[in-house]
Amino acid sequence: MLLRRLGEMVFVMAGISVLVFLIFFATPGADPAARIAGRNASPDVLAAVRHDFGFDQPLWVQYLLLMKRLFVTGDLTSFVNRGQKVIPSILQAVPVTLSLLIGAAVLWVAVSVAIGVTAALTRGTIVDRALMILGLVGVSMPVFWVGEVANLITQSRYHDSWFFSWVPALGYVPLTQDPVGWFKALVIPWVTLAILYIGLYGRVLRASLIEAYHEDFIRTARAKGLGEGRVLVRHALRTSLVTFVSLFGLDFGALVGGGTLLTEIVFGLQGVGFLTFNALQNLDLPVIMATVMYASFFVVASNAVVDLLYAALDPRVRLARA
Amino acid sequence: MTAALLEAENLSKHFTLGGRFSPGGPQVLRAVDGVSLAVARGETLGLVGESGCGKSTLGRCLVRLYDVSGGAVRFEGRDITHLGEGALRPLRPRLQMVFQDPSSSLNPRRRVADLITEPLRVHPGPGGRARGRGEIRDRLHDLMDLVGLAREHLDRYPHEFSGGQRQRIGIARALALEPSLIVADESVSALDVSVQAQIINLFMDLQDRLGITYLFIAHDLSVVRQISTRTAVMYLGSVVETGDTETLFHRPAHPYTEALLSAVPVAHAGEARRRRIVLKGDVPSPLNPPPGCRFHTRCPKAQERCRIEPPALRDVGDGRMAACHFPNE
Amino acid sequence: MPEAADEPLLRVEDLCVSFRSERGLLRAVDRLSFTVAPGEILAVVGESGSGKSLTSLAVMGLIDDPNAVLTGSIRYRGRELVGLPRRELRKVRGDEIAMIFQDPMSAMTPVYTIGWQIAEQVQAHSRLTRRQARARAVDLLGEMGMPNPAIQVDRYPHQLSGGMRQRAMIAMALSCNPSLLIADEPTTALDVTVQAQILRLVEQLRRDHGSSIVFITHDMGVVAEIADRVMVMYAGKVVERGPKPDLFATPGHPYTVGLLDSIPPMAGAKPRRLPAIPGAPPSPADRPDGCPFGPRCAHRHDSCRVDPPLYRRGRQDVSCTLVPEGADA
Ligand SMILES: Nc1ncnc2c1ncn2[C@@H]1O[C@H](COP(=O)(O)OP(=O)(O)OP(=O)(O)O)[C@@H](O)[C@H]1O
Ligand SMILES: Nc1ncnc2c1ncn2[C@@H]1O[C@H](COP(=O)(O)OP(=O)(O)OP(=O)(O)O)[C@@H](O)[C@H]1O
Ligand code: SF4
Ligand SMILES: [Mg+2]
Ligand SMILES: [Mg+2]
Numbered sequence: 006m007l008l009r010r011l012g013e014m015v016f017v018m019a020g021i022s023v024l025v026f027l028i029f030f031a032t033p034g035a036d037p038a039a040r041i042a043g044r045n046a047s048p049d050v051l052a053a054v055r056h057d058f059g060f061d062q063p064l065w066v067q068y069l070l071l072m073k074r075l076f077v078t079g080d081l082t083s084f085v086n087r088g089q090k091v092i093p094s095i096l097q098a099v100p101v102t103l104s105l106l107i108g109a110a111v112l113w114v115a116v117s118v119a120i121g122v123t124a125a126l127t128r129g130t131i132v133d134r135a136l137m138i139l140g141l142v143g144v145s146m147p148v149f150w151v152g153e154v155a156n157l158i159t160q161s162r163y164h165d166s167w168f169f170s171w172v173p174a175l176g177y178v179p180l181t182q183d184p185v186g187w188f189k190a191l192v193i194p195w196v197t198l199a200i201l202y203i204g205l206y207g208r209v210l211r212a213s214l215i216e217a218y219h220e221d222f223i224r225t226a227r228a229k230g231l232g233e234g235r236v237l238v239r240h241a242l243r244t245s246l247v248t249f250v251s252l253f254g255l256d257f258g259a260l261v262g263g264g265t266l267l268t269e270i271v272f273g274l275q276g277v278g279f280l281t282f283n284a285l286q287n288l289d290l291p292v293i294m295a296t297v298m299y300a301s302f303f304v305v306a307s308n309a310v311v312d313l314l315y316a317a318l319d320p321r322v323r324l325a326r327a
Numbered sequence: 328m329t330a331a332l333l334e335a336e337n338l339s340k341h342f343t344l345g346g347r348f349s350p351g352g353p354q355v356l357r358a359v360d361g362v363s364l365a366v367a368r369g370e371t372l373g374l375v376g377e378s379g380c381g382k383s384t385l386g387r388c389l390v391r392l393y394d395v396s397g398g399a400v401r402f403e404g405r406d407i408t409h410l411g412e413g414a415l416r417p418l419r420p421r422l423q424m425v426f427q428d429p430s431s432s433l434n435p436r437r438r439v440a441d442l443i444t445e446p447l448r449v450h451p452g453p454g455g456r457a458r459g460r461g462e463i464r465d466r467l468h469d470l471m472d473l474v475g476l477a478r479e480h481l482d483r484y485p486h487e488f489s490g491g492q493r494q495r496i497g498i499a500r501a502l503a504l505e506p507s508l509i510v511a512d513e514s515v516s517a518l519d520v521s522v523q524a525q526i527i528n529l530f531m532d533l534q535d536r537l538g539i540t541y542l543f544i545a546h547d548l549s550v551v552r553q554i555s556t557r558t559a560v561m562y563l564g565s566v567v568e569t570g571d572t573e574t575l576f577h578r579p580a581h582p583y584t585e586a587l588l589s590a591v592p593v594a595h596a597g598e599a600r601r602r603r604i605v606l607k608g609d610v611p612s613p614l615n616p617p618p619g620c621r622f623h624t625r626c627p628k629a630q631e632r633c634r635i636e637p638p639a640l641r642d643v644g645d646g647r648m649a650a651c652h653f654p655n656e
Numbered sequence: 657m658p659e660a661a662d663e664p665l666l667r668v669e670d671l672c673v674s675f676r677s678e679r680g681l682l683r684a685v686d687r688l689s690f691t692v693a694p695g696e697i698l699a700v701v702g703e704s705g706s707g708k709s710l711t712s713l714a715v716m717g718l719i720d721d722p723n724a725v726l727t728g729s730i731r732y733r734g735r736e737l738v739g740l741p742r743r744e745l746r747k748v749r750g751d752e753i754a755m756i757f758q759d760p761m762s763a764m765t766p767v768y769t770i771g772w773q774i775a776e777q778v779q780a781h782s783r784l785t786r787r788q789a790r791a792r793a794v795d796l797l798g799e800m801g802m803p804n805p806a807i808q809v810d811r812y813p814h815q816l817s818g819g820m821r822q823r824a825m826i827a828m829a830l831s832c833n834p835s836l837l838i839a840d841e842p843t844t845a846l847d848v849t850v851q852a853q854i855l856r857l858v859e860q861l862r863r864d865h866g867s868s869i870v871f872i873t874h875d876m877g878v879v880a881e882i883a884d885r886v887m888v889m890y891a892g893k894v895v896e897r898g899p900k901p902d903l904f905a906t907p908g909h910p911y912t913v914g915l916l917d918s919i920p921p922m923a924g925a926k927p928r929r930l931p932a933i934p935g936a937p938p939s940p941a942d943r944p945d946g947c948p949f950g951p952r953c954a955h956r957h958d959s960c961r962v963d964p965p966l967y968r969r970g971r972q973d974v975s976c977t978l979v980p981e982g983a984d985a
Pocket of ligand 1: 356845846
């Protein structure tokens with residue numbers, strides 16, 4: 006089953022790459038070479054591009070050539086940015102995005118589980134209502150706005166107060182260079198990115214916990230004489246996990262694939278989103294294409310992981326495949 | 328016999344247990360193994376047998392809620408073995424099932440009124456037009472009355488009902504479209520005997536009035552005796568005896584049927600209890616059914632031949648068919 | 657017999673369970689009182705929806721519907737259970753008082769194997785290691801007559817037949833040898849041979865551990881087989897109770913009479929229609945004044961307009977005005 010899933014994944018990715026290729030290179034009526042070369046390119050450059058991408062050859066050769074440059078030789082170059090190698094710059098951006106994302110994900114999972122569980126257990130009380138309103142506020146605050154406000158507070162307005170003086174200037178510090186600096190630089194972005202998801206996940210978890218508490222098996226668990234803690238964790242939470250985890254996988258995939266764009270821009274983090282953003286502004290076709298492909302691969306991969314997790318978590322799904 | 332409404336021919340359903348990674352590798356569980364039977368239009372076929380012998384699985388295969396592993400299913404003379412969900416849809420209104428575990432087949436988030444009327448809303452009425460609101464409401468009230476649920480129950484959720492009430496919701500749902508065949512899986516088991524009597528009477532009245540055919544799966548043999556015209560007995564995935572209900576109950580041909588009937592506890596003071604035949608030996612598992620006659624490990628009459636040669640289902644007189652080398656006369 | 661024992665194991669007094677609704681408080685269980693003596697098997701029968709399951713849930717302290725209101729007293733070994741803090745209740749539950757739930761499919765957590773679920777209960781009340789608890793689960797399943805228990809422990813509830821699930825549920829409840837076992841329709845999904853085996857296990861529990869059993873069932877044959885005393889419920893009340901032989905021989909309440917008549921006979925002529933009690937039970941929203949069975953009772957007369965108390969008749973208690981008047985139902 007694992008193998009089959011993997012095969013499917015590769016198949017879907019190949020499909021996506023063909024699609025992306027067609028969109029960028031075979032849209033009728035436009036000369037791809039001109040777009041790749043950028044505005045105001047000289048005829049020499051144009052000719053170089055033509056040759057480089059094999060535009061004088063049949064479509065499938067172009068496709069293979071492109072795939073080779075993307076995956077085998079990795080020497081796809083950007084013409085707009087005069088010779089910037091696309092693949093290395095993506096590889097450079099990935100750790101930034103992952104750092105941002107993993108920290109935020111840890112934060113949002115931990116906090117939203119705490120919120121969801123507390124709200125479900127105190128259902129109907131003030132605590133529950135307060136938490137849910139907070140969650141709603143979190144969901145409805147736009148990321149860039151939160152980011153800007155955070156910057157305003159920690160970078161300029163109150164930067165000199167004792168409370169925020171530790172906050173370093175915007176930008177990324179590699180983990181391998183300076184772990185403490187890495188952490189300091191990312192705390193605020195993490196919180197910013199996580200807020201939306203904390204609100205969302207807290208609410209979802211509360212709802213599915215409450216639903217789980219209606220099930221007969223909770224009654225059985227209590228009848229066995231189990232403690233409330235065990236009933237909560239092993240029975241209610243465990244069965245609610247299925248929704249939670251699949252949601253998480255999909256969101257995570259989408260975020261790795263460039264969903265962190267706004268956060269990265271606001272905090273000046275040179276991640277994949279940032280790269281895409283710049284490329285879009287310059288109409289840097291090779292970079293856009295590479296990031297689109299990279300993003301869609303992550304979405305497909307996380308879909309596959311979610312499916313596997315889903316099966317691992319719910320025997321009814323797992324065994325139905327047999 | 329009139330033309331069969333539902334026919335199974337050499338039907339099998341296998342489940343694979345354990346994956347490539349489990350110790351011992353995947354195993355095949357033969358839940359239903361080569362069952363042939365026919366249900367005539369307008370009759371009630373009782374299906375009894377040991378717990379876990381494959382009755383529910385057979386029922387689900389017959390209404391094609393499961394894909395079958397082998398053999399054929401024919402409904403109204405048409406082969407429906409390999410029809411896809413889309414092709415089955417127009418047949419669904421005529422082919423209904425009442426499930427064994429009432430609460431797990433009812434969506435906990437829907438109100439009872441929605442649950443019962445769902446089939447009315449998703450399937451077009453006679454003449455292919457969608458049903459109107461008023462029509463649906465009238466039918467809903469009829470159905471609630473028929474199965475003895477009060478009107479004020481309409482807005483409740485399934486978890487607010489008692490076990491027997493949930494079971495009646497399932498029955499009302501299956502009756503909503505006046506199907507031509509109902510597979511009723513243990514559908515009166517959670518009812519007290521008085522309500523049970525009402526439901527059985529209801530089933531029989533509907534049969535008289537609309538000619539509904541039933542495949543009636545039950546463990547309560549007195550109920551089976553009351554409602555079914557013919558009875559089939561299953562053991563470990565296959566049918567071991569079929570026959571006219573009265574004959575089968577009075578003169579069971581197969582030793583398993585005999586043992587089963589002897590274990591029925593009796594409530595009526597006047598009824599003498601049959602001499603109890605206690606089955607000895609291990610209950611075999613469908614994972615590795617015994618060779619020869621599947622019942623030989625527990626059969627009081629087993630001979631050498633039974634251990635080697637599987638008996639075929641054959642005519643043993645009086646319209647009874649039995650799969651036994653040494654059937655009772 | 658053990659009726660007169662000085663200290664009952666369980667004494668329920670004036671138990672009321674009501675639900676808040678738009679129509680005001682609906683009383684599902686209405687001033688119910690009964691006792692269970694040590695070592696006694698009390699069978700509870702009655703109309704579907706009459707509050708049998710609610711009563712047993714109340715004893716377990718498991719009514720968790722936020723709209724439910726519970727009043728009255730439930731004393732176990734002289735100790736009041738109503739209002740007991742959760743921590744205290746937890747020690748009693750599962751260990752001293754265990755319950756078999758009515759609908760085994762939804763009563764088991766779908767994501768764990770049945771072995772895991774049985775072991776969980778064993779471990780909650782003993783010092784066994786995981787491995788020992790699992791071995792105990794295998795033993796228990798074997799005692800329940802599950803074929804291949806060593807394989808079955810690792811299967812999930814949805815992979816089992818209805819009867820196998822039910823047996824897993826029973827194994828769970830019996831795992832700690834409770835002093836009081838409440839069994840809510842534990843044998844509905846079992847064929848008669850397995851049912852007989854389970855009944856023997858229940859009797860064995862009583863013999864070996866002196867346990868008391870409250871056995872809720874609709875099967876009068878089972879009642880006849882196993883019960884010491886019988887309690888008949890209707891519309892949230894006890895309408896009759898007494899030692900089994902007396903109650904079967906001379907039922908005092910017209911509802912009991914109707915119930916016993918509704919059982920489909922196993923021998924003799926098969927009636928065209930089963931003699932069901934006409935009409936439907938009153939809904940909790942509009943219970944009639946006086947005797948709740950009044951609207952369906954053939955013997956109804958003027959004095960039935962006041963709710964009859966339980967009158968003594970021989971060794972039976974009957975809530976019917978015919979008793980003091982000396983007439984027979
Ligand atoms: N989804 C499944 N996966 C694996 N095995 C299954 C599945 N469903 C049923 N089985 C197995 O198939 C066999 C037959 O099950 P089935 O539910 O048909 O029995 P049954 O005759 O209805 O029994 P009961 O009277 O107890 O309901 C059992 O051994 C059961 O464990
Ligand atoms: N959560 C609830 N909210 C409202 N009414 C309820 C709720 N739970 C149960 N009831 C009602 O209480 C009554 C008694 O239910 P209970 O489950 O005790 O019946 P029962 O005697 O066990 O019946 P059965 O034999 O059908 O299982 C029923 O009329 C039911 O509709
Ligand atoms: S064939 Fe043999 S073993 Fe099988 S039922 Fe008949 S007598 Fe018993
Ligand atoms: Mg079944
Ligand atoms: Mg009940």
